[in-house]
Amino acid sequence: MTEYKNVLITGGAGFIGSHLGDLLIENGYNVFVVDNLSSGNGHNLNAKAKFYNLNINSIDLENIFKENKIDYVFHFAAQASVSFSTKNPTEDATENILGSINVLKFSKKYAVKKFITSSTAAVYGVPKYLPVDENHTTTCLSFYGLSKLTMEKYTELFGIDYLIFRFANVYGPRQSAHGEAGVVAIFADKMKQNKEIIIHGDGEQTRDFVYVSDIAEVCLCAIQSELKNEIINVSTDKAISINRLFELMAEKYCYKKTPSYTQARFGDIKHSILDNKKCNELLGITPATSVESGLEALVG
Numbered sequence: 001m002t003e004y005k006n007v008l009i010t011g012g013a014g015f016i017g018s019h020l021g022d023l024l025i026e027n028g029y030n031v032f033v034v035d036n037l038s039s040g041n042g043h044n045l046n047a048k049a050k051f052y053n054l055n056i057n058s059i060d061l062e063n064i065f066k067e068n069k070i071d072y073v074f075h076f077a078a079q080a081s082v083s084f085s086t087k088n089p090t091e092d093a094t095e096n097i098l099g100s101i102n103v104l105k106f107s108k109k110y111a112v113k114k115f116i117t118s119s120t121a122a123v124y125g126v127p128k129y130l131p132v133d134e135n136h137t138t139t140c141l142s143f144y145g146l147s148k149l150t151m152e153k154y155t156e157l158f159g160i161d162y163l164i165f166r167f168a169n170v171y172g173p174r175q176s177a178h179g180e181a182g183v184v185a186i187f188a189d190k191m192k193q194n195k196e197i198i199i200h201g202d203g204e205q206t207r208d209f210v211y212v213s214d215i216a217e218v219c220l221c222a223i224q225s226e227l228k229n230e231i232i233n234v235s236t237d238k239a240i241s242i243n244r245l246f247e248l249m250a251e252k253y254c255y256k257k258t259p260s261y262t263q264a265r266f267g268d269i270k271h272s273i274l275d276n277k278k279c280n281e282l283l284g285i286t287p288a289t290s291v292e293s294g295l296e297a298l299v300g
């Protein structure tokens with residue numbers, strides 16, 4: 001029986017991609033990583049992964065497919081900052097649309113079995129109902145959301161087997177606290193250094209926080225299952241307010257300062273929860289780590 005064991009992860013030196021790399025290697029897969037280290041870090045890489053320091057836009061990307069019989073591609077490399085996309089729409093589109101097309105092109109040419117890519121809750125815009133399911137309209141509020149949505153459309157039209165995952169707010173070890181980081185990484189960084197914390201808005205806005213190891217488990221299922229050509233939310237389907245998150249984290253880090261509040265950021269959505277029934281029905285798995293347990297694992 002042919003074994004399909006070679007997996008390419010674009011963005012595999014980043015936060016989510018590196019956790020997936022570890023899990024795949026633990027499960028006996030050969031992992032190849034393409035990353036230009038623009039926001040990722042070489043320290044995140046598993047020693048058993050074969051690393052190519054390359055931009056996904058490069059024509060040299062083809063050599064990786066030529067040299068290694070790639071069975072599955074996880075396409076995670078992206079410009080992932082909303083504010084960067086607002087100021088630099090050309091660069092955002094170059095990475096997220098043209099870069100994705102380059103990865104899709106070689107994935108098709110070298111007949112990968114499945115192309116799995118990471119999209120985002122940002123494609124939905126302001127929720128018309130909660131929790132937001134995959135049939136919700138897509139009215140992006142940022143160029144980042146739009147470039148991700150466009151990447152989804154190219155994926156659907158490319159004529160290869162695919163899965164598109166729309167991730168909720170992912171958190172966990174290795175998430176950078178710099179740039180436009182996730183709130184958990186920012187709070188953790190500030191609390192460790194006993195620095196002031198500023199919350200945008202009244203803190204009662206809610207988010208669906210999903211632990212990074214759960215994301216990696218869902219991705220592993222994606223290549224172990226025959227499922228293809230679907231768009232699937234990956235989320236906990238549970239809401240937690242930023243104030244509550246602050247309280248939980250302050251307790252874990254023994255942080256005694258009170259946060260200060262500032263104006264809500266333009267375009268910030270008040271409540272965001274992603275429905276995860278489809279993930280459960282089609283892949284038989286949903287992220288199960290509670291925020292309490294995820295923070296416990298993060299803080300140690």
Ligand SMILES: NC(=O)c1ccc[n+]([C@@H]2O[C@H](COP(=O)([O-])OP(=O)(O)OC[C@H]3O[C@@H](n4cnc5c(N)ncnc54)[C@H](O)[C@@H]3O)[C@@H](O)[C@H]2O)c1
Nearest residue numbers: 011014015016035036037038039040055056077078118170
């Ligand atoms: N973290 C989240 O909450 C979240 C939520 C929804 C979707 N996503 C998506 O998941 C994916 C991974 O996100 P992450 O949080 O791990 O971000 P990350 O910044 O840690 O990882 C992205 C990786 O891609 C690399 N990269 C960027 N542009 C590249 C290019 N042109 N060529 C090669 N490598 C390049 C970076 O160096 C980095 O290692 C992204 O596509 C992001 O849009 C993340």
